[in-house]
Amino acid sequence: MPIASAQVKSSLLLAALTAKKNITIVEGKYTRDHTERMINYFGGRVSSINKESKNYISLSDKSMDKEHSNYIVAGDFSSSAFIIVAALISNEADILIKNVGINETRSGLIYVLKEMNGDIQILNKRNQSNEEVADIRVRSSKLKGIEVPTWVIPNIIDEIPILSIAASFADGKTSIKDAKELRVKESDRLQATSDGLSKIGVHHKQLEDGIEIYGDSNFFIDRENIIISSYDDHRIAMSFLVAGMKSQNGIKVKDCENIKTSFPNFIELMNNLGGNLCEI
Structure with missing residues (x-):
């Protein structure tokens, strides 16, 4: 992404998740990772690797398979x-x-x-x-x-x-x-x-x-x-x-x-x- 943006990154991750597609997003700077954490909490698979001063976020098409009765949103x-x-x-x-x-x-x-x-x-x-x-x-x-x-x-x-x-x-x-x-x-x-x-x-x-x-x-x-x-x-x-x-x-x-x-x-x-x- 030419400009590091957590909102754009989250939109792409959720779109890929819905489409059941793999995706790798490259950001020039590390941005907030609430969406990645939520997906992983429910059994999805998002990984992040820092390489050559860039952050690579990858989502596999693995379905979210964990069942949680509660998700507590942290205070903003x-x-x-x-x-x-x-x-x-x-x-x-x-x-x-x-x-x-x-x-x-x-x-x-x-x-x-x-x-x-x-x-x-x-x-x-x-x-x-x-x-x-x-x-x-x-x-x-x-x-x-x-x-x-x-x-x-x-x-x-x-x-x-x-x-x-x-x-x-x-x-x-x-x-x-x-x-x-x-x-x-x-x-x-x-x-x-x-x-x-x-x-x-x-x-x-x-x-x-x-x-x-x-x-x-x-x-x-x-x-x-x-x-x-x-x-x-x-x-x-x-x-x-x-x-x-x-x-x-x-x-x-x-x-x-x-x-x-x-x-x-x-x-x-x-x-x-x-x-x-x-x-x-």
């Missing part, structure tokens, strides 16, 4: 990312998020935030329906900017908008590159993130394939009448609502109905944790 890591960053940039926060999927192809944001000096602990690790699950403890931290390794980008592609918020409240420059896929998500997420950062007063530089953010751990948003467009993108909406926690006068994010597509109780949960979000 992408949803937990908003809570994790909210806790890191808040004052005196100490939060335990339970039953989160920490699949190594999905939870690269943990690695990145730890590199940024985030106080994050992985507790009670266990296996559940062929997926790794754990509880995550997060405490307020004085973050620092880093150059995000390009190898982790496919793993964190959906979390880059909320990572950009963390970077805004981290000392120094955070550089995110090789993320051109963000331009063809639910919105052009690089442009949407850049537009939002400009509105809240964060110094940054948008790149063709990424963004450089010049943050400050003491940054506090003091502008008035900030109105940010979500571009009908749930991740942009939630990211800037989290940023609003560090605002003196609040932030208005337009078109937030889209949040319900992935995190329907986001507002209720954030308010239960001490936030002050309301629909108008």
